Amino acid sequence: MPEQPVRARLVDVAEMAKVSKATVSKVLNGRQDLSVRPETRQRVQEAAAALGYRPHSGARALAGAGTHALALLVPALDNPTYVTIARGAYQRARELGYLSLLAEDFDGQEADESFNDLVQEGRVDGLLIASARPGHPLLDALSRTPVPHVFLNRSVEGSGRNVTMDVARSSITALDHLYGLGHRAVGHIAGPPGITPSEHRKKAFLRHAGELGLSASPVASGDFTEDGGVSAALQLLRPADGTRRPVTAIYTSSLAQAMGAMTAVRDLGLRIPEDVSVVGNDDLPVAGHLSPPLTTVAMPLYELGTAAVEALLAAIQGAPVGDVVVPTEPRLVLRGSTAGPGGTA
């Protein structure tokens, strides 16, 4: 029977192709330091294909050739934003001959464990880090045991290995949209302090609000969750200090926050978009299934994943790293949660 009941090894391929292990290895890895007759090369490749040969990653790693695997560390997997990034990373890695693993690093809680399991135990050749923040334990671990890595989405100032999107642009896009509809008092829900994309979004929001001469542009902070959105929205719509800040629109830093904000608006007996317009960041399928469907700024999340992989692999191959900004521009996705103040179209 033509079955191979057990993994084929390099020697099996060598035997079948009637050459030595060394030759097989060099042929399959496409090394130039070896000259082979095209005929031999083909025999090797056919044998490998016939046996369904796959090199044992452990053996390969041991021999100093790396594991051909990466790991992406994300702060939360129930945030679909990171799932999209992960998909981009996975696909691009695969195209480049690598495997991208996914690990959840609950805001630093699991960082050391992941680092040990993945890097110290030699399972990966490098890290894509999307969970960075100031004082994150990973930064320590990286300085003690250096390993190729890049930071994505959340950058680390001065690291020179940040892969980010143009989040400032997303604030401008959202604000221009609301301004165009006639809004002059727009509130912003930012993320927790210290998280760079959120900080940048907030700065750009305030700067552009100034440029447009908005009458009010209050900012409230909250976690990137529904609950964070609820409480921040309440601050904007019903400030604790009693000041009257009658925002007619809210622009949030994440999709979940936007969902929370919508809940809060309704809980106050207000309507969307008639009384308050809402714009979220990150266009994910669920946005279209809210009521009303949510207007969002679509960020190039998938591309962020692919770009981060490219940067990391370049670094692994010894190229100098450097900050990268994904060129794709944020794009407004118009849905039913925005209208002119008072509900005008």
Place this chain on the structure above:
Amino acid sequence: MPEQPVRARLVDVAEMAKVSKATVSKVLNGRQDLSVRPETRQRVQEAAAALGYRPHSGARALAGAGTHALALLVPALDNPTYVTIARGAYQRARELGYLSLLAEDFDGQEADESFNDLVQEGRVDGLLIASARPGHPLLDALSRTPVPHVFLNRSVEGSGRNVTMDVARSSITALDHLYGLGHRAVGHIAGPPGITPSEHRKKAFLRHAGELGLSASPVASGDFTEDGGVSAALQLLRPADGTRRPVTAIYTSSLAQAMGAMTAVRDLGLRIPEDVSVVGNDDLPVAGHLSPPLTTVAMPLYELGTAAVEALLAAIQGAPVGDVVVPTEPRLVLRGSTAGPGGTA
């Protein structure tokens, strides 16, 4: 300086503890076939701790001791159901000394690739498969290259390695709730054919509807997505065949379907829960942030993950496998999307 700039190896520990590699290996792996003085044992353990020693997974795997890693294959990561399962699996695996990796198998598309990357390249010792379905390529691969595995959530009939939840019970719980509110015509949105949990839920729904003597209990199928929920709900509320099936409540197989159903209900100009009550499966944070908040049946997803890991590790250690049902019962989580027909409390 007390730094160890590079990974500590077994020999480093051996040297520091003034024993041989063999002794260190045996001590750290807690093998009984070696007798050591408590004093020596302690020296070894202290040395390992001092150096932050971690065995190289590749070396260990090569030497025949396995990789101490598992992989969980899920059909879709943007379905938070699987994220919860994955968290349970990860934690339990960690407690038992294993690393659980996560791979997305877009309904069979990536199955062979994942299998090659993870199993054939020797990165994992076993598979947790949540993406099974009839004719799935993985089933083939598994028969060609056997590797320890269990199926979770989606079972494979006759495999004798299914880890599942009591989904029949969830239908009964949901139906009893709606019946208690006074509903006599309840529709069900099932998943695509061939997916076992959905089939079982559907069977239990029909059986229990019969037991309760419901006047109507139509079933429509759709993907486990928002869109699937939309079209299935439309079939229930406005059947193409012109028959009048005035369901006053809908029970769905997934959370996303419930969200889609809610959209569909509203698009028809109906109100929730006054005109139509909706109950979803799987209680996830987003359910509380819909409008109205969604009543759900909470399934023991986290426990499903932990139970699957326990079953797989037992199998890896050579224990006979067998089907397992997670003992935790589904639990109704009451929110605003259900009320008596006509909107009575």
Place this chain on the structure above:
DNA sequence: CCGCCTGAGGAAACCGGTTGACTGAAACTT
């Protein structure tokens, strides 16, 4: 006093690849 057993630990082969040094034959120089 000698042989044997037991407790404590060591030596070395092996897992499956990679890699740099090396070799034998053919082709080319001079």
Place this chain on the structure above:
DNA sequence: AAGTTTCAGTCAACCGGTTTCCTCAGGCGG
């Protein structure tokens, strides 16, 4: 014709663990 290249590939060490089989020393029984 002899020496030198080049071609085409081979040899064997090595990576970092695990495991099986040994060894050595001391204690014990006879």
